[in-house]
Amino acid sequence: MGSLNERGRVLSLRNFMDRPEGWGRDQGRHVYQRLLRFVEDNAGTIVFKVSMKGVQRLDISFASETVVELARRYRRFKGFCLIDLSDADLIENLDAAAKKKDQPIVVWTGKSAEVIGAEPSEGTREAFQFAMTRAQARATDFAARKGVSIANASMKFKQLWEQGFLLRRESVADSGGVEFIYRRIE
Amino acid sequence: MQCVVNLPAQWVDASKLETALRSSCGPHDARSFEVSFEFPTNCKVMVDAAIRLLALANQLASTTRRVRMIFAEGETGTMGYLNRMGFFDCLAAGIEVLPARPSFSAAELHRGSNRALVEIARINKNARDEELPTRLTAALMSSCGKRADAKELEGATWTIFAELIDNIFAHSRTPLDGFAALQVYSGGNRISVAVSDSGLGIMETLRPSLRTEFPTLVGLSDTELLVEIFRQGLSRHGADRGCGLKGSAAKAIKFNGELDVRLPNQRVLLTPARGTYQPNTAYCYEGLPLVWGTHIAFSFRLNP
Numbered sequence: 292m293g294s295l296n297e298r299g300r301v302l303s304l305r306n307f308m309d310r311p312e313g314w315g316r317d318q319g320r321h322v323y324q325r326l327l328r329f330v331e332d333n334a335g336t337i338v339f340k341v342s343m344k345g346v347q348r349l350d351i352s353f354a355s356e357t358v359v360e361l362a363r364r365y366r367r368f369k370g371f372c373l374i375d376l377s378d379a380d381l382i383e384n385l386d387a388a389a390k391k392k393d394q395p396i397v398v399w400t401g402k403s404a405e406v407i408g409a410e411p412s413e414g415t416r417e418a419f420q421f422a423m424t425r426a427q428a429r430a431t432d433f434a435a436r437k438g439v440s441i442a443n444a445s446m447k448f449k450q451l452w453e454q455g456f457l458l459r460r461e462s463v464a465d466s467g468g469v470e471f472i473y474r475r476i477e
Numbered sequence: 478m479q480c481v482v483n484l485p486a487q488w489v490d491a492s493k494l495e496t497a498l499r500s501s502c503g504p505h506d507a508r509s510f511e512v513s514f515e516f517p518t519n520c521k522v523m524v525d526a527a528i529r530l531l532a533l534a535n536q537l538a539s540t541t542r543r544v545r546m547i548f549a550e551g552e553t554g555t556m557g558y559l560n561r562m563g564f565f566d567c568l569a570a571g572i573e574v575l576p577a578r579p580s581f582s583a584a585e586l587h588r589g590s591n592r593a594l595v596e597i598a599r600i601n602k603n604a605r606d607e608e609l610p611t612r613l614t615a616a617l618m619s620s621c622g623k624r625a626d627a628k629e630l631e632g633a634t635w636t637i638f639a640e641l642i643d644n645i646f647a648h649s650r651t652p653l654d655g656f657a658a659l660q661v662y663s664g665g666n667r668i669s670v671a672v673s674d675s676g677l678g679i680m681e682t683l684r685p686s687l688r689t690e691f692p693t694l695v696g697l698s699d700t701e702l703l704v705e706i707f708r709q710g711l712s713r714h715g716a717d718r719g720c721g722l723k724g725s726a727a728k729a730i731k732f733n734g735e736l737d738v739r740l741p742n743q744r745v746l747l748t749p750a751r752g753t754y755q756p757n758t759a760y761c762y763e764g765l766p767l768v769w770g771t772h773i774a775f776s777f778r779l780n781p
Contacts, residue, residue, distance in 0.1 A: 309607075310607060312607075312610070312611060312635075314607065314610060314639045314643065315639065315642075315643035315646065315647075316643060316647060317643075317646065317647075318607075348611075348632070348635055348636075348639075350610075350635075350636050350639035350640055350643070350721070350724075351636065351640060351720045351721055351724035352639075352640060352643055352720065352721045353639075355717075355718075355720055378632075379629070379632070380628075380629065380632030380633070380635075380636070383632075383727075383728075384636060384724065387720055387723070387724045387727065388720055388724075390720075391710060391717055391718070391719070391720040391723075392717045393717070
């Protein structure tokens with residue numbers, strides 16, 4: 292597995308599609324197989340920035356079978372975020388597809404991020420916002436900042452990782468024990 | 478027994494078509510071996526009714542019934558209008574048309590030259606036309622392209638067509654063609670988006686899976702279940718599917734769209750309330766004459 296610090300690789304969705312419109316489950320499944328091959332061929336890449344440049348339309352079924360399914364399949368191990376996406380209709384369809392599969396997906400516009408699809412729960416929202424505003428986050432940092440127990444902070448981050456909001460890697464803590472370092476998907 | 482469906486001498490939408498079907502002895506009735514559809518003078522068939530009629534007539538022809546369409550005004554009346562839509566290009570060859578089948582297809586003649594013209598698109602499972610949602614939506618933009626919300630309207634309509642037509646490919650399991658059409662009425666203030674198939678009705682495909690996939694919904698009536706199909710998104714393939722119909726409804730609701738779903742023996746009308754479709758604002762007509770398949774029409778009333 293490659294370093295978690297490497298920059299995300301751009302995956303241009305349009306290059307995997309036969310036409311600028313993505314329509315229907317069957318077409319989605321064909322495109323998904325191509326995407327899967329690309330991801331497997333880039334085994335060392337942890338984060339894929341899916342560029343929507345050149346994609347004119349996507350229906351909800353197509354979005355569900357491609358980008359959303361990819362993010363769900365690799366949840367906890369790899370991250371998929373969206374870039375070059377400003378069309379309200381595309382965002383709405385991707386959001387509907389991701390919500391149905393309970394999968395969060397981060398949309399980056401420059402340095403600002405918006406999550407579509409699944410939303411963090413009430414209990415983890417603050418921890419998620421904390422992680423989104425820095426390159427990497429430790430439970431100990433969040434616990435110290437918010438005055439909560441380390442166990443509580445760890446649990447929140449673990450949940451966010453399991454649900455596909457964040458990625459993490461193992462590290463050695465100052466104490467010598469194992470510590471997880473969490474990071475946003477970008 | 479001969480079954481006669483008398484259409485009224487006025488604009489015929491899906492509701493008027495139902496009234497005419499109810500007044501007949503039921504075209505699919507086992508005793509009906511011959512079915513006539515009569516279009517009197519001043520009868521004008523709207524697009525949602527036209528594709529349901531087309532689907533029904535082709536269903537009847539596929540069961541070896543003798544089917545006849547009688548147009549009192551000939552090509553100067555609604556027949557000419559239906560011809561421009563491509564109705565007769567899609568009508569089964571064995572169906573008799575009186576006074577005579579149009580000698581040429583007006584839809585064929587105009588195709589590509591006038592994008593505002595409504596055209597019935599054939600949905601053939603063996604020859605998927607990948608451009609279909611885009612082509613159907615283009616007709617809309619030539620009528621409504623100057624509206625401030627044109628782009629949003631175009632996106633919504635494209636998604637509705639894409640999802641409904643894809644559903645036919647995925648679920649309807651029939652050799653008969655499905656149909657889709659769009660029409661803009663009265664100065665661009667009303668849009669009708671209609672998709673029909675002649676396969677299994679949506680309830681027949683979904684009901685058997687309820688016990689395993691959605692056990693809490695087993696006790697719902699068909700109307701309540703239909704509302705949930707469009708509100709929650711339900712699919713026989715499980716909880717993470719079914720987003721297409723739900724998403725289509727969400728798009729239509731943004732334009733205060735009314736939804737009309739014709740099932741084999743029922744028709745359900747849904748009107749949006751508080752941003753969603755709800756069981757208490759759904760109207761259901763039960764015990765209607767049999768029409769195979771699922772026929773869905775969204776009707777948007779746009780602000781000028």
